[in-house]
Amino acid sequence: MVNILHRVGIKSSSLNDAHKALTTREGLSAWWTNDTQGEGEVVGRVLKFRFGAGGIDMKVLELDPAKRVLWQVVDGPEEWIGTKVNFDLKQEGDWTIILFKHQGWKEPVEFMHHCSTKWAVVLLSLKSLLETGKGAPAPNDIKLDSWE
């Protein structure tokens, strides 16, 4: 099993604001994809992220306000099914830190390389949303290659 890891700091934000951006439909649609459906504020419910051609469904596995959000992929690209997406939050001085892990990839395939960079792109959008009020969710995200 291999994992995608990231860490972003958000200046002058709060743990609550970060948690809200990771759990509410309004928040999620302002940094990941405009087309976000479902419910992220209740354990057991499913969030539906759509991107033109395809989509990803995530079941909410754990919620620890201002501390942790854990999802499991229940539908989407074959390589993603069953993997988990984890956000750990903490405050360090003036910075809200998000430690990110997309865990449980079977193999480090080329698509995993792509997804690693793409997660950085969307986490930078989340950082921008929380720092400036404006993210760059799909379809206005940076396109990395012909796979998008």
Next chain:
Amino acid sequence: MVNILHRVGIKSSSLNDAHKALTTREGLSAWWTNDTQGEGEVVGRVLKFRFGAGGIDMKVLELDPAKRVLWQVVDGPEEWIGTKVNFDLKQEGDWTIILFKHQGWKEPVEFMHHCSTKWAVVLLSLKSLLETGKGAPAPNDIKLDSWE
């Protein structure tokens, strides 16, 4: 051992231009850090990347024009020493694809999470340089947290 993986596509570029950006001092200083010294076009030589507070020295291990660039870290942050940084290049239709791997991390420490996101930031700068003629090398890069 754990690895940082990324994949970026560069539209309407060429393998030669990408190789040049990864091997010449002029190229490297236009996307990673303004303060790039040393020599990247000869196997066995050392490149010196500097970032205000610290720096990283990379020995050139392999060069395969328009195909591969491989460095080994010989000085820099403790966790980086001995690790390898690999760029594989290939053409896919209108896109030049860079497959990136920073391999040989002993443990998935928090600093590795940071470096994973930071590599994405500098690879996006490389993409921008090759697509538009303008990168965002340090000190004009996106700062991720208080560690920079």
